[in-house]
Amino acid sequence: MMRWLLVLLAASPAGADTLVAARTIRAQAILTPADVTVTPAAVPGALAHPDEALGMETRVVLYAGRPIRPEDLGPPAIVDRNQTVPLAYRAGPLTIRAEGRALARGGAGDVIRVMNLASRTTVSGVIRPDGSVAVGASR
Incomplete structure (x- = not known):
């Protein structure tokens, strides 16, 4: 034993x-x-x-x-909850930009929910290193 x-x-x-x-x-x-x-x-x-x-x-x-x-x-957070962030939707040559309000806190590469301030629609997007949020198919 x-x-x-x-x-x-x-x-x-x-x-x-x-x-x-x-x-x-x-x-x-x-x-x-x-x-x-x-x-x-x-x-x-x-x-x-x-x-x-x-x-x-x-x-x-x-x-x-x-x-x-x-x-x-x-990763260190670069976007805080309730912060106004630029949204960018890209599909091929088309780019649509809007202002959004972050519904969560996160760092570069994190997926967060953002409310589009113009349409009041909530979307999910990836935080870019510059603090903007990429939404849509080609995040």
Whole structure:
């Protein structure tokens, strides 16, 4: 019995690291090197290297000593809820531009819902790096 226990312990992954929060971090904070630390433990689904998290924005509260998972982070928000944003619809050579109100907060590449201020129609679109929102088939 003792041999099997030794075999199981020896078979565990050596050198596997897990990224954890160094302190409790509120949601919507940008992570810095002081916010994270690496522990020598393997936690399935958790990030393993600080480069995967630094500069990202927290989507939820991160508690001190808890593993950081990819879904806990996202790109820094460039559009805030209720912010007026330019909408752009493109189909081939046709481009239609309008003003919209963001119904959610998000970063570049996130899909959010936006209300077209002229028609009061709600559409979904992808946030571009410049803060505009691309809607339609060719987002």
